[in-house]
Amino acid sequence: MTAAVRPPRARLGALLGVVGFLAFVEFTSGVLQGYYTPMLTDIARNLGVHDADVNWLEGSQLMLSALVVPIFAKLGDMVGHKRMLLVSTALTAAASLALPFTDSFAVFLAAWALQGFYVVWLPLEIALIWSRSRATGAGALLTARAAGLLVAALEAGAISGALIGGALIDALPLWIVLLIPAIAVVACFFVILLGVTESPDLHGGRFDTTGVVLLTLALLAFTGGLSVLRLDAGIFAWLLTAGGLALLWPFAVWERRTPDPLIDVRTFADPALWPVFLTAGLFGVSVLGAQAPLSTFARTDPAVYGYGLGTTGFATSLIIGLYLVAMIVGALSYPVAARLGTPRRALIGASMLVGVGYLMFLPFHDAYGQLVTNMAIAGLGSGALVAALPAAAAAAAPARATGQATGLTNGVKTVGGAIASCVFGIALLNGAQGAAEGTAGSFAGYVTVWIVCGLTGLAAAAALVLVPRNAFTDRAAGAVEVAGPAGTAS
Structure with missing residues (x-):
């Protein structure tokens, strides 16, 4: 060798x-x-x-x-x-x-x-x-x-x-x-x-101030609108959120025209990168948006509402702790799975674990052991994805944009979590009858959380199927040095 x-x-x-x-x-x-x-x-x-x-x-x-x-x-x-x-x-x-x-x-x-x-x-x-x-x-x-x-x-x-x-x-x-x-x-x-x-290797260049201003306005409007939506789903909140999304268009147009963009939007057309970014956004729904609802579901008193487990604070913390342990195991297992198969297959498997883990809540949510099992399965996939997504983006991106690619996985994941937090908050309030142990969430709202998290996990797996077979490997990474995203010169 x-x-x-x-x-x-x-x-x-x-x-x-x-x-x-x-x-x-x-x-x-x-x-x-x-x-x-x-x-x-x-x-x-x-x-x-x-x-x-x-x-x-x-x-x-x-x-x-x-x-x-x-x-x-x-x-x-x-x-x-x-x-x-x-x-x-x-x-x-x-x-x-x-x-x-x-x-x-x-x-x-x-x-x-x-x-x-x-x-x-x-x-x-x-x-x-x-x-x-x-x-x-x-x-x-x-x-x-x-x-x-x-x-x-x-x-x-x-x-x-x-x-x-x-x-x-x-x-x-x-x-x-x-x-x-x-x-x-x-x-x-x-x-x-x-x-x-x-x-x-430092790549220098000019800082894209105009891009920063456009992105700042778009993200402040969008995330601000989502925050207001959780408090009051009025017309102002919807307009603010829609305005933030609309501002992404002039940002994208500017980024395509500037020679040294803040975000190279052409990477969203790269066959190896766009499924990674989409997966990051879909993954953010569960990893950032679902943890609080799962905690409050466990704390809800079934004697009062007919659902939940009525766990103590310590018992609830054990569920969260075991979920985090499963994430550690998933993170350490990802490189082994990637070596035995391919990084692409490991990513697909991790996304499927997240989807299956949350969908298992639909039939299995009445016992402590069921919640722990579901969270452990989702945790294995989640830990692998947290480790794999930035590493995969780095391997697929051109050398000049490594930081951009790894940063985008985190940024898109955050946006996915923000959207999920808003949607889940509204869903849990819909039909709620009161509060118990700090939560007033409706059972229909919790079902919505489980379905959305499960389907987004499976959707991410489906998107990753479209990734080129040898993506994120050292052979593919070497090819990126010759041709940048979407065939552009590096």
Whole structure:
């Protein structure tokens, strides 16, 4: 076997060292995502707001996430993925440090939104790993393995964060509890600064300011409209949402005409990439939109409503914890499945697991073991997709747009989750009779959640069938260096 296929041990050792440092960053990202959940009520009381106002925290981060991912991904391709990783980490650290020291809801909301810069970490990391590994001749395989390890670290951090946060909030003052994740993010900055080297190839170019303005207006209108829809499904909310979608047209026209676009919209016509982006959006429906409804379904008292399990908070957290463990197993299993078959088949299988897992809720939702089983099946597929989608996008994209491609998987996933959050919120309110254990969702609404999540999973699998057979492999990745997306020159 040639050195091009089996890279030198020194080069592999350096790459593994980078992955180890980045795994710490992703573990911290997971902590941020799981740590605050057990203390949201305490945060609301400290800020003097109603529990329902906590939803604005999610909405603000969602809007920022959808906007910053494509911008930072593009800047990563231009000036360096490590550099933008440092900038995003510094912004996340500053926002995290502000949270413990304010009792103003407006300031807390702004800091919470800015903390959402951590969403760019994983796509930037995958782009950085791909840029370092593609010269080895086994870049697709190495990137898939690295992505699995990073997602496993992410989910382990989420589990640890939820457990640690839940334990500390009962023992320490709130400001001290909120300070702990901020210190971890500061540590991440120095881990990246000292332990990670920059991408070997920087592509420069001009920053697409006009594209940023058009995309910002479109995403703010769209996600803002969705947020308003969850509160009041009036004509203004619908017009705002429709206006955001309409603004995507002039954005796409501009991006096609500019020589150095923020997002190369031609990638949406690439036979290997468009199914990946579509899968990311459909996957966002379940992975970002369904977790809260599943939690509230488990908490609903069947003696009052005739459905639900009436579980305690701890029993519900075990369901979520087992789901996250299944995601870890799925993330680590993806590179094995991709090697035994092909990445395309592994992606199809993962999407089918998500679809089957949620559709199993239709007949099986009356017992604790049934919920755990359904969530474990969906979790296996979800963990594989979280790891596989950015790795597949990196392998299929031209070298100049690696960050853009990996960032788009995250951005489109976020938009899918935003739409699902709105649709599911409306569905659960429709026909609801009251609240029990913090939820007033109707059974018909929960059925809607299960059907939509199941069908979107199967639809993603169907879309991936259309991907070229050898896509996302090292042989296909080598071809991308010769011809860019849709046959354009790289």
